[in-house]
Each structure stands twice: as C-alpha cells, then as structure tokens.
C-alpha cells in the first residue's frame with residue numbers, strides 16, 4: 389500500500405475520515421495555489437458546493453470559513469476559485485473524477501444501509517470493504533492530480 393502523502397494525512401486528520409471529496413478538495417487547493425503564484429496577500433477562496441472538499445481546500449490554501457476567507461456559493465458545480473490581490477484562478481473537477489468519487493458514495497450507501505442493526509463482525513467486514521476501495525481510489529487522486537482538474541486563470 390502506498391504511504392499517504394503528508395499533506396493528505398493532514399487533511400484527513402482535520403476532516404476526521406478519509407474520503408474522495410476531502411482528497412479532491414486538497415487536489416483543487418494544491419493546484420490553485422500552484423497556478424496562482426505571486427503574492428498570496430488577500431487570498432480569498434470560493435467553492436461551489438458544501439461538501440467534504442472544504443476541509444481539503446482549507447488545509448491546502450489556509451483559507452477558512454471561520455476567518456471569512458472561504459465562502460461557499462452553491463451552484464451545483466465542483467469548482468474552486470482562488471483570488472489574490474494580483475490574479476485569480478478557477479479549478480474544476482472533471483466529470484470523470486466526480487464519477488470515481490461517486491462510485492465510492494454508492495458503495496457506502498449500499499453497505500451502510502441498516503448499519504445499526506448489523507452484527508459487529510458484519511460491520512467490520514463492510515468497513516474493510518469500504519477501506520479497500522479507498523486504498524485503491526485515493527492514491528489515484530494523490531498521484532495524478534493534473535488530469536483530474538480543469539484549470540482557468542483570469543484577471
């Protein structure tokens with residue numbers, strides 16, 4: 389199994405669990421910080437969806453809802469806009485990436501149904517099945533971030 393890169397380990401610690409969307413939020417944040425370049429003064433982040441991605445974005449950009457520098461504007465997309473005093477960049481997840489993340493969601497929906505009524509050993513078995521899918525899926529996100537994002541720079 390591939391070791392979790394340090395930045396993603398920090399995201400999962402902040403977020404409380406491993407999942408595709410916190411990972412992809414981290415990918416968005418890392419890519420946005422990289423393409424923004426220059427001064428990071430007055431950094432502002434806008435994300436278009438309230439999801440697990442917010443913790444990944446917060447950890448990688450330093451923006452946070454508490455500080456008022458991370459704002460959620462729901463428009464049904466999965467796009468991060470990062471703005472500094474000098475420039476702005478918008479990064480969006482590709483449909484294919486969202487589909488991979490969605491497969492994990494479907495698996496969880498199926499395996500978590502009636503969870504409280506399951507025998508403890510069955511819960512352990514199902515938890516292992518979900519973990520196995522994460523072990524396969526997350527390294528793909530860590531390693532190939534560029535292909536999973538659509539980028540636009542403006543201003």
Ligand SMILES: [Zn+2]
Nearest residue numbers: 406407410440
């Ligand atoms: Zn999550």
